[in-house]
Amino acid sequence: MSTTQATTNQAPLIRVRGLANRFGQHSVHEDLDLDLYAGEILGVVGGSGTGKSVLLRSIVGLLRPSAGHIEVFGEDLQRLSDSERSRIERRFGVLFQRGALFTSLTLQENVALPLIEHAKLDRADAEALARVKLALAGLPGEAAIKYPAELSGGMIKRAALARALALDPEVLFLDEPTAGLDPIGAAAFDRLILTLRDALGLSVFLVTHDLDTLYTACDRVAVLSRRRVLVADRLDVVAATEDDWIHDYFHGPRGRAAQQAAHPVEDP
Ligand SMILES: Nc1ncnc2c1ncn2[C@@H]1O[C@H](COP(=O)(O)OP(=O)(O)OP(=O)(O)O)[C@@H](O)[C@H]1O
Numbered sequence: 001m002s003t004t005q006a007t008t009n010q011a012p013l014i015r016v017r018g019l020a021n022r023f024g025q026h027s028v029h030e031d032l033d034l035d036l037y038a039g040e041i042l043g044v045v046g047g048s049g050t051g052k053s054v055l056l057r058s059i060v061g062l063l064r065p066s067a068g069h070i071e072v073f074g075e076d077l078q079r080l081s082d083s084e085r086s087r088i089e090r091r092f093g094v095l096f097q098r099g100a101l102f103t104s105l106t107l108q109e110n111v112a113l114p115l116i117e118h119a120k121l122d123r124a125d126a127e128a129l130a131r132v133k134l135a136l137a138g139l140p141g142e143a144a145i146k147y148p149a150e151l152s153g154g155m156i157k158r159a160a161l162a163r164a165l166a167l168d169p170e171v172l173f174l175d176e177p178t179a180g181l182d183p184i185g186a187a188a189f190d191r192l193i194l195t196l197r198d199a200l201g202l203s204v205f206l207v208t209h210d211l212d213t214l215y216t217a218c219d220r221v222a223v224l225s226r227r228r229v230l231v232a233d234r235l236d237v238v239a240a241t242e243d244d245w246i247h248d249y250f251h252g253p254r255g256r257a258a259q260q261a262a263h264p265v266e267d268p
Pocket residue numbers: 023028046047048049050051052053054055
């Protein structure tokens with residue numbers, strides 16, 4: 001696995017080594033290595049079924065790996081007790097692919113839930129803070145008392161992001177955050193992720209199929225292929241890697257369009 005010089009000088013925030021995930025006879029990951037550095041937005045890509053979500057779930061503690069080590073903030077997750085592990089996991093915010101909000105709760109009640117449960121705030125304080133988080137995620141004030149069914153897909157994503165930010169995480173995990181959004185909504189969401197990273201100093205692990213997201217938001221890109229991370233590096237290095245999937249993905253019509261949109265050729 002290659003990596004940029006700039007990132008090799010600092011200790012990674014998350015260090016995955018020799019990871020294996022197997023479901024019966026089906027091996028999804030074998031001997032997978034990956035690092036996430038402080039303050040970076042790492043895009044994780046790969047063909048369907050290459051195990052991007054499984055990797056995310058192993059890191060955030062929802063799936064126990066079959067083998068290997070995951071170190072987070074310098075601690076090996078497998079060696080920690082359940083309570084120590086949940087102390088670490090509290091420093092994560094996760095936006096799942098089907099970022100389900102509770103349909104019977106308003107947005108501010110949804111976002112207040114982790115604040116009541118984990119930060120032990122009373123309901124009024126939790127909902128006041130929830131409104132701040134909803135604003136941070138770019139939602140207008142009046143959205144706070146709406147129910148998910150009353151909102152567009154883009155607004156629901158933002159509300160789910162607000163909930164992921166509720167406990168002031170240091171690392172944000174996003175599983176296909178722009179899936180299902182129209183191109184304008186997706187571009188706005190990419191900008192929001194960048195703004196939040198800069199404003200809050202977040203580190204971001206971002207699973208995506210969206211080439212525009214890679215070009216506009218990601219500092220590095222990791223490609224999952226053949227059960228491991230084939231390459232994790234700057235986009236230009238990744239796009240130049242000799243591999244059939246990488247070639248088709250980055251140099252097909254969609255890849256060329258995304259690159260063109262990110263770096264338009266100026267008229268003479
Ligand atoms: N709990 C599970 N039990 C058995 N197999 C599983 C389980 N979770 C995931 N898998 C399998 O692991 C493989 C990788 O799944 P995963 O959802 O991580 O892929 P992905 O790269 O995120 O795909 P996509 O891009 O389509 O979302 C799939 O073949 C899936 O069926």
